[in-house]
Amino acid sequence: MPVMQQLIDCLDLTASLKATGFIDPTNFEAIYDELVTTGCNPTLVNEIEGRVRKYFECLVLPSESTLYDRLILSMRETDLIATFNWDPFLPLAYARNAHIQRLPQLAFLHGNVEIAVCLKDRVTGFRWQQCHKCGESLQPTKLLYPVKHKDYNTDPFIANEWKRLEWFLDRAYMLTVFGYGAPSTDVEAVELMSNAWKNNPRFELGQVNIVDIRPKRQLEKTWQPFFCRNHYGTLKNLRGTWLFRYPRRSCEALAFATLQQAPWKTNRIPRFKSLAKLHKWIEPLIAEENAGQFTGLPCPMV
Numbered sequence: 001m002p003v004m005q006q007l008i009d010c011l012d013l014t015a016s017l018k019a020t021g022f023i024d025p026t027n028f029e030a031i032y033d034e035l036v037t038t039g040c041n042p043t044l045v046n047e048i049e050g051r052v053r054k055y056f057e058c059l060v061l062p063s064e065s066t067l068y069d070r071l072i073l074s075m076r077e078t079d080l081i082a083t084f085n086w087d088p089f090l091p092l093a094y095a096r097n098a099h100i101q102r103l104p105q106l107a108f109l110h111g112n113v114e115i116a117v118c119l120k121d122r123v124t125g126f127r128w129q130q131c132h133k134c135g136e137s138l139q140p141t142k143l144l145y146p147v148k149h150k151d152y153n154t155d156p157f158i159a160n161e162w163k164r165l166e167w168f169l170d171r172a173y174m175l176t177v178f179g180y181g182a183p184s185t186d187v188e189a190v191e192l193m194s195n196a197w198k199n200n201p202r203f204e205l206g207q208v209n210i211v212d213i214r215p216k217r218q219l220e221k222t223w224q225p226f227f228c229r230n231h232y233g234t235l236k237n238l239r240g241t242w243l244f245r246y247p248r249r250s251c252e253a254l255a256f257a258t259l260q261q262a263p264w265k266t267n268r269i270p271r272f273k274s275l276a277k278l279h280k281w282i283e284p285l286i287a288e289e290n291a292g293q294f295t296g297l298p299c300p301m302v
């Protein structure tokens with residue numbers, strides 16, 4: 001996947017941008033922000049938006065299991081994954097794991113190429129689906145681009161996604177940030193999130209995990225507003241998070257370790273290539289959920 005800085009090359013936009021007068025067209029966010037803020041070239045803005053959508057719509061997941069599958073399977077329906085990503089990987093992973101158990105909820109804070117909506121009936125789904133109320137084709141969600149002053153309120157779909165994230169941040173016991181660096185173009189977004197998290201009555205007990213390859217000191221500076229005393233950890237990858245050490249049980253494991261002083265044995269989600277094998281491995285956890293009884297015992301190897 002390209003990161004923002006690589007996007008201009010991936011979308012083959014260098015020539016168009018140079019022709020418009022950008023001498024060094026490398027910073028997608030800054031260029032897009034300038035084009036939109038000044039309103040000087042709506043044709044180019046349309047061209048960029050069209051290419052972004054086309055590029056991301058073509059992406060598919062490999063057949064073997066991916067990080068997206070492990071991420072989705074590491075949570076339950078009481079959890080929320082909120083993403084800024086436009087790419088279809090998370091929705092595609094959702095679709096191919098949905099038969100296993102009820103999955104975590106998803107919120108698309110900047111829209112998503114795979115997700116579509118019927119605004120009139122407040123129905124969301126995949127872009128190939130019809131609205132189950134009116135029968136009409138669902139319409140693509142608006143993609144929100146990286147400008148300094150983002151408008152999260154005008155588009156009803158995006159406004160609703162933010163409301164859902166705030167609802168969860170007001171109540172959650174654990175917050176994991178992964179692949180999101182809180183860039184300076186996102187000041188308002190980060191403020192919205194930190195206000196909701198700080199209003200959470202569980203703020204004093206909850207745990208924050210930041211997964212990022214940047215130096216610890218830099219991460220502590222960026223995410224300080226989210227931390228209560230030392231109730232946080234910074235990690236280089238997801239393997240060490242509560243989510244992946246105690247899949248589907250992160251909050252229960254945290255409660256047993258900190259409130260009960262009786263930590264559970266680690267039950268790290270394996271990196272099986274085969275998705276079927278991964279499904280087999282989590283079967284005991286799903287059986288516990290269906291029986292309404294959690295043991296905290298690790299899953300046997302399959």
Ligand SMILES: [Zn+2]
Nearest residue numbers: 118121131134
């Ligand atoms: Zn409808």
